[in-house]
Amino acid sequence: MELTTNQSLAVSPQEIAAKVTSAGEIVTTAKRVVSVDIFRGLNVLLMIFVNNVAEVRGLPWWTYHRGNVNGMTYVDMVFPGFLFLMGMSIPLSLGVRLEKGTSRWRVIAHVAWRSLSLLVLGLFIANAPHVAAQYTHISQQWWTVLGFVGIAMAWIRIPGEEKRRTLHRIIRFAGLAMIAVLFLVFRRVTPEGEPARLDLSYVEILGLLGWAYLLVGTLYVLFAKRFEILAGLFAVMVAFNAFSILGWLDGIHSLFWNPFEAGLSSMTMAGVLASFVIVGNNLAPTFGGKTRWILGAAALLFLAGYVLQPLGISKNLDTPTWCLYCTASNLLMALLLYWIADVKGWKAWANFAKPVGENPLLAYFLPFIPFLLPSLYRLTTFGTSGTWGVVKSAMLTGLMLVVTRVLVRWGVRLRV
Numbered sequence: 001m002e003l004t005t006n007q008s009l010a011v012s013p014q015e016i017a018a019k020v021t022s023a024g025e026i027v028t029t030a031k032r033v034v035s036v037d038i039f040r041g042l043n044v045l046l047m048i049f050v051n052n053v054a055e056v057r058g059l060p061w062w063t064y065h066r067g068n069v070n071g072m073t074y075v076d077m078v079f080p081g082f083l084f085l086m087g088m089s090i091p092l093s094l095g096v097r098l099e100k101g102t103s104r105w106r107v108i109a110h111v112a113w114r115s116l117s118l119l120v121l122g123l124f125i126a127n128a129p130h131v132a133a134q135y136t137h138i139s140q141q142w143w144t145v146l147g148f149v150g151i152a153m154a155w156i157r158i159p160g161e162e163k164r165r166t167l168h169r170i171i172r173f174a175g176l177a178m179i180a181v182l183f184l185v186f187r188r189v190t191p192e193g194e195p196a197r198l199d200l201s202y203v204e205i206l207g208l209l210g211w212a213y214l215l216v217g218t219l220y221v222l223f224a225k226r227f228e229i230l231a232g233l234f235a236v237m238v239a240f241n242a243f244s245i246l247g248w249l250d251g252i253h254s255l256f257w258n259p260f261e262a263g264l265s266s267m268t269m270a271g272v273l274a275s276f277v278i279v280g281n282n283l284a285p286t287f288g289g290k291t292r293w294i295l296g297a298a299a300l301l302f303l304a305g306y307v308l309q310p311l312g313i314s315k316n317l318d319t320p321t322w323c324l325y326c327t328a329s330n331l332l333m334a335l336l337l338y339w340i341a342d343v344k345g346w347k348a349w350a351n352f353a354k355p356v357g358e359n360p361l362l363a364y365f366l367p368f369i370p371f372l373l374p375s376l377y378r379l380t381t382f383g384t385s386g387t388w389g390v391v392k393s394a395m396l397t398g399l400m401l402v403v404t405r406v407l408v409r410w411g412v413r414l415r416v
Contacts, residue, residue, distance in 0.1 A: 033279055035337035036088055038279055038350040041357030043081040048367050049397045050075045055381040056389030063390075068316055072325070076315040079205060080267050081333075083212055087271020087392035088334065090213075090220050092279065095162065098224055107221050115214035117155065117416030120179060120364070125153065125184060127198050128372045135195040143182060144372045150178035151365075153205030159411035170257045206364075208264055216268040227276050227283065235237025235275060237266035237303070244321045263318040270327045273297075278338050294335040301328035355408040356401060363404040363413035 053063055054075075062073045097107050124147050129141035138146075153175025162170040187195045201211070223229040240262035243249045277284050277293045283289040305324035312319045341347040356363040370376035379399075381392050407413075 011241040014313050020241075033338070033342040034094075034347050035334065036085065036092075036279075037339050037357035038341055038353060039081070039334060040068065040349065040360050041353030041355075042364075043085060043352065044363050045353060045354045045397055045401060046077050047078050047082070047364065048400055049214060049393055050078055051367065052381045052396050053390060055384070056342055056393065057385040059386070059390070067316060069312070070312050070314060070391070072313050072315060072322055076322065077329060079208075079315070080323070082205065082209060083264055083267040084274070084327065084330040086209060086213060086272040087216060087268040087273075088275040090217055090280075091224075091273050091275045094217060094220055095224060098221070104221050108218055108296070111217035111221065111393065112213060114416050115210040115217070118205045118213065118359050119203055120208030121151065121155075121416070122184070122204035122210065122212045123198060124179070125206065125372070126187065126202045126204040127241050130188040132187050132189045132195065132200070134252060135189075136185055138185065141373055141375065145187070146178060147182055148369065150175045150182065154179065155414055157413045157415050206361075208261070211261070212264045212268040215265050216272060219269070220272055227273070230269065231273055231274075234266055234269040236263045238320060238324070239317065241266060242308055242311060245317065245319055261318055263320065267330075268325055270331070272359050274331055274334055278334060290338075292336065294331050298328040298331045301325075301331070311344055323324035352401065357407040358403060359408055359413050361416070362407065362412070364402060365414060366403055370396075377411075 053059065054065070056063075064073065065075050066072055090206065094107055094111070097110070102316075126149060128144045129140070131138070131143045133139045136143060139290070153171050155172075183198055187200055189198060191194045216273075219233055220230065223233075229408045240249065244262060274294070277297075284293050299397055305328070306319040308320040308324070311321065313321045313325070315322055341350070370379040379396060381389050381396070384392055
């Protein structure tokens, strides 16, 4: 998989190859929407960089997450970009399946499988550093190595695998079985010193993406051609987010907020709506119309975020203002990149990010190899400070870009 689909479509006048339903939904594949790939590639590279900078000591406050402090930095805006772009890709992938005649239940099953896969990957990343060898009966390093091998077997895609479909299915099932066994034997030590199984309380970014994809993807399949209903559901998610922060939903907290966090889901749904407007041609057939839609929506979201600011601005608490400010910013960025790359055709400047944009899950996952394997810690930013830490973060980001580019040239992809 990619964090988002790699079936983005172009709908410029020079490349008309897609038709649109009465609600503006794209219903057939054509060429890629270059701006989506560019946005996605830049977002993943920035995520790799800030994940490394987070381990560097002695930097200015704006280079870190604000944590529990009221406020936000550019770092707090990176993850929302993931969610927004995943939402933009939902109509471009699931809509195509529906138009080809695939039943809604089969598409929902596809959504559920992809979501489960992301949850498994997230749980692996979150738990790997905490393997207790004395209870697991395997070292943390070997448990992690075997996990990487199982993941590669289960979700790596290579050229020509369709010619040996049976063999590759066997390999995939073997990889899934290996991961299942590793999860079963896993043990960690609790703060009280007791052995425990997998920690399910934190599913890492990939797991959070999985939950948001499950909810929003399912809602899209059910209401694929009803832009107004999806827009209403976005408003409901924002309201749920605000009500939860106010404590009004404590009685049903576990039914919606956990694990389907309303704020994260709202940012994903915003991406779905943005795809209708920017990529679809019926709601806004001209670039001027798309601009008016997006600027108007961004202004409303900024205003709503300002009104809700007394509830706080916090990524950690998933407050409505943080979600709305990030969503508005992503709308503006998506429109700007669409104008640059798809309308004006200026895209050569972003060629460096193309492999990452087309294979973001692979690029995102690769940096965890040195982070999770003690023998490769020297490649990370652990223990660094100041300028050298920033330089090392940039070097590791560049290394991941090169490795991803090489693997993509070989036809290697990581898909769920």
